[in-house]
Amino acid sequence: MAEQIQQAESPEAGAERVPVMQELLDNIWFLFLVSGIFTLVFYIIWGLIDLTGRPILP
């Protein structure tokens, strides 16, 4: 069992490079941020701009 732990660790110790895309997609905090920005900008802000842009009738 101990050998298995060592085997699993050595790819990390070696140069198992993780591609940038994977690093980004693995990062749930980054996803949280981008998701929040998309929702805020496309749905909320754009929507509120539409609504407040309606001309006011007397």
Next chain:
Amino acid sequence: MPIAPPLHRNWWDVPVGVHEKLWIGLVVATGLGLFVMMPVWHVYGAQNSSATSYRVNPDAYFEKVNRWVQAAPQTDAGIKVTGTDVYLVAMRYAWFPTSAVLETGVPYKIHLSSKDVNHGFSIHRAGHPAQKANFQVVPGYQYVLEMTFKEPGTYNIVCQEYCGIGHQAMVGKFEVQKGQ
């Protein structure tokens, strides 16, 4: 396994099977097709919810509708619409005017707003239950939709946004007569 970290530390570069790629291609094509249908129908289709909206004061709007109704000729079937503007105000618990007489072939501008809470303008062609259109009637907004009726007949209007205990009593109609 979904309950363990991926077996390959670098899962990004693990090749994706040919079946998955085929399906993803089909899915992307479907998604884009679905998306494109909407603007295409705006150009080629005759039924779009393109509208003009204004912000209004609910009481001011009610006054405007009231004046318009008082000025319109009254018939047995309802007030007769002489121009191309039809004004409707929804309130707890009625449509005002309750009945209006229109003509086929005229491109009407239907103005909708509410005196109090959200209501729903749901217009159904009598005898043709699959032919209906539904729009939200929001206080503070004047929703102007263009409609041109092809066929004469009764078009029943019910409220389909819950507006309180008397919601089911809100019934109105357009009597559409054969135009010139």
Next chain:
Amino acid sequence: MATAVMGGQNPFLARFWQCTVTGLKVDEKAVPVMLANAVAAVVFLLVGGILGLLIGLTRWEAVHLLSPNLYYLALTLHAFSSLIFWIIFMEMAILYFACTAVLNARLVNHKAAWLQFGLMTLGSAIGAVAVVIQGDKYDQPLLTSYHPLVIHPMFLVGVIIFAVGAFVGLGVFFATVWRATQEKTYRGSLPLVTFGAAVAAIIAAESLLAGAIAYIWQLLYAVGIVKNLDAEMYRVVWWLLGHGSQQINLAAMVTCWYLLIHLTTGAQSASEKVSRVAFVLYALFINLGSAHHILSDPGVTNAWRIWNASYAMYGAAMASMIHAFAIPAAAELALRRQGGTGLLGYWKKAPWGDPCFVAVALGVPLFGFMGGISGITIGTEQINMMMHNTIAITGHFHATVVAGTTLTFMGVTYGVIQLIANRELLSRKLACWSLWIFGAGMALFSMAQMWMGYFFGTPRRHPDVSSLPLVRAVSMEQLMAAGAVIAFVGGGMFILMAVGSLLWGKAREKGATFVLNATNGGQQMELAAGTPFDAPPPAADHGAHDLRGTMTLCLIFIATLAVVYATHWINLAELWKIG
């Protein structure tokens, strides 16, 4: 607590026991709060189910059970019990599972988890009681409480407290994941189940934030502090909570599908990349889809509606379709490896006697074919004009949330009872039957309602359609009521089976107990057989994989979508000129 400690004295101790099925380490302190949430969920399912039956028997005009007053009250309580309380309590249990057991980690603070449970229980009780005793001066909120309906402040207070509790739960989830990452209790990327749960939690955070803004503003208006609240802005912001909460359900349900299909058949995702990218599409775009509730509203532009209601060019819908392939594909690979043959005959090898499998086998097609297809069509800008606020909407979301998510979560409940509470089910056969009956009832119910809405325009949320000058779909009302009764029977069987098993099920053998020095528990974990490092790797050559069964089923799906979609456009073209 004097216990043997591996790795020397350390103040941060945690007790784990090992699951005999998965080899995962379960934090002992997480179990009671997981179970408490699951029990609360099932209680609300029962309450919601009873109310649902009463409502169904009212919409069946021949019976017309409830008066308008009671009907609207029942609608409010049914909506909250079934759509909000049952589901979100269950999702809290799922989140706690995903951040602890799946990561072999301990809950960052179990007291905070209990605070979540307490606040959500308190909030739900206050909200429910408020609408029952509020009196005639106030309007029933239903689910949506659209301003400027006159809403009782106590109801709003209850909902806000519930939301705060949910936020606490999300905080516990994220903090637990963060610390597990720091403590290296797992190596590499988050397991798919935890990743999916994290996406659900991200969607939840945004939805709850929007809801908090809407409800707090509405509360300030209700008590007279705020004088102005734009009714359309309220709708736009509220629906970020309204549909956002349903997208949480979607992400959580899909995550559970991966979990359950793995636990029952040993299936693994054929491509981690494909499944994860699909979850990322959810995170990025899915909350935009709330705009499909605003498609027939004044104020917003065509561009806003087309972009958002399509989840940004159907980005998130594509993700659903990708999962719809990936999950049956994983099952197909596993079942063929176990000797399954034939185009679709390999399904015979599946564990149909396992209710956790049946939940996925029913949930996926019901959600996809009935819920997904109706959702895509109703959420199309122009088609929406014919469907908005008809009972077709109700049919759609009973297909997604009830025949899909609720059925799946029933399977999860059966799994929780066996693997977390360590009880055998009283009868696996009856447990399976409960799901079949419930699914069949809900399928009939939804189909009938969609038919009523599509072809008769019957309004939703209406206490007496017989009083309207509209053509009534009498036979559809009967089918809808029949579906409601059948589903009630299935749901009742589920409740009895779940509660009975929890109370009287035979105790299951728990695995060994460990006390770990939690700051380096990752390195000190003893790896049991069946843990990740023991599992045989999936075959490297994907091209040779036989996925023709899944491909067939998915092509049938696309064909069905095309036919239904085209039918709606053809129907729309019959309408008079609008816009």
